[in-house]
Amino acid sequence: MSLVLTEAPVSRILTRASGFLLTVSSHSLQPYRGCTFGRTLCGVGCYVQHNRWVTRGAAWGSFLEIRTNAADAYREQYEAERKWARRTRNEFTIFLSSSTDPFLPQEERFGVTRRLLDAMCELPPDALIIQTHTDRVTRYLDLYRPLAAATRLRFHISIEGDRDRLPSLPPPASSVARRFEAAAALRAAGLRVVITVSPLLPMAEPRAFFERVAEVADAVVVDHYIGGDGSHGGARTLATPLPRAMACVDPASVGLDYRDRMVALAEEVMPGRVGVSIDGFAGRFRPAR
Numbered sequence: 001m002s003l004v005l006t007e008a009p010v011s012r013i014l015t016r017a018s019g020f021l022l023t024v025s026s027h028s029l030q031p032y033r034g035c036t037f038g039r040t041l042c043g044v045g046c047y048v049q050h051n052r053w054v055t056r057g058a059a060w061g062s063f064l065e066i067r068t069n070a071a072d073a074y075r076e077q078y079e080a081e082r083k084w085a086r087r088t089r090n091e092f093t094i095f096l097s098s099s100t101d102p103f104l105p106q107e108e109r110f111g112v113t114r115r116l117l118d119a120m121c122e123l124p125p126d127a128l129i130i131q132t133h134t135d136r137v138t139r140y141l142d143l144y145r146p147l148a149a150a151t152r153l154r155f156h157i158s159i160e161g162d163r164d165r166l167p168s169l170p171p172p173a174s175s176v177a178r179r180f181e182a183a184a185a186l187r188a189a190g191l192r193v194v195i196t197v198s199p200l201l202p203m204a205e206p207r208a209f210f211e212r213v214a215e216v217a218d219a220v221v222v223d224h225y226i227g228g229d230g231s232h233g234g235a236r237t238l239a240t241p242l243p244r245a246m247a248c249v250d251p252a253s254v255g256l257d258y259r260d261r262m263v264a265l266a267e268e269v270m271p272g273r274v275g276v277s278i279d280g281f282a283g284r285f286r287p288a289r
């Protein structure tokens with residue numbers, strides 16, 4: 001399948017949060033429309049592929065629209081959206097990003113995220129959550145120090161489990177080991193890091209996994225596709241090949257009990273630093289028992 005790249009200026013780049021993001025942030029921000037990780041492991045169950053407003057009928061992972069003027073659009077919207085967010089949502093919090101990855105390989109050429117982060121150093125939100133599936137996040141370490149001085153910054157690194165491969169599915173965009181290394185590098189730079197185990201995949205050695213998470217991150221979020229993909233009973237994900245591949249590895253992993261077992265284990269390993277589903281994404285963690 002070929003990749004269709006287009007460049008398109010946008011008039012607005014800050015989207016007021018709705019749906020599952022309502023308790024997480026006041027706004028989301030997508031530097032790109034589409035995601036070239038759509039053909040990797042995370043793209044298999046990715047809920048965005050069901051959003052026709054984003055895909056406009058094209059296959060997920062087959063297109064990418066580069067929002068070349070995203071930083072200028074941010075500057076233009078900043079004052080009005082910050083005012084609105086502080087008035088109606090208490091604070092101006094940005095989730096970067098919910099329907100693409102800010103650090104796609106194409107970012108190297110187009111630099112849309114880099115210019116946006118530069119703009120945020122000048123005009124910071126009250127809080128910024130940077131969500132990614134790739135170790136490429138460490139390429140902008142130089143920007144994160146000034147950014148962290150200007151806003152409450154936290155990184156969500158998605159690591160869905162301890163396996164790089166599930167039967168019949170493509171490999172991840174970034175290996176489990178490389179994402180752990182990226183988390184460690186961010187944390188070593190004094191930055192706040194949360195590992196988002198979302199969607200939870202079958203683990204080979206869950207205790208060892210959470211012990212590694214405890215070393216490289218401030219907290220962990222465990223999220224199953226049932227209850228986590230925004231549809232009743234995980235219907236959206238059930239329409240993809242992901243559950244079948246998970247069941248091949250461990251039939252128990254497709255049930256919500258599996259999430260609860262993993263949460264209990266995570267709480268043993270890192271008490272007070274475990275969040276479940278949307279509460280965890282919003283930064284609410286279970287108290288240590």
Ligand code: SF4
Nearest residue numbers: 035037038042043046
């Ligand atoms: S990086 Fe995020 S948006 Fe892109 S395919 Fe993976 S899960 Fe979907």
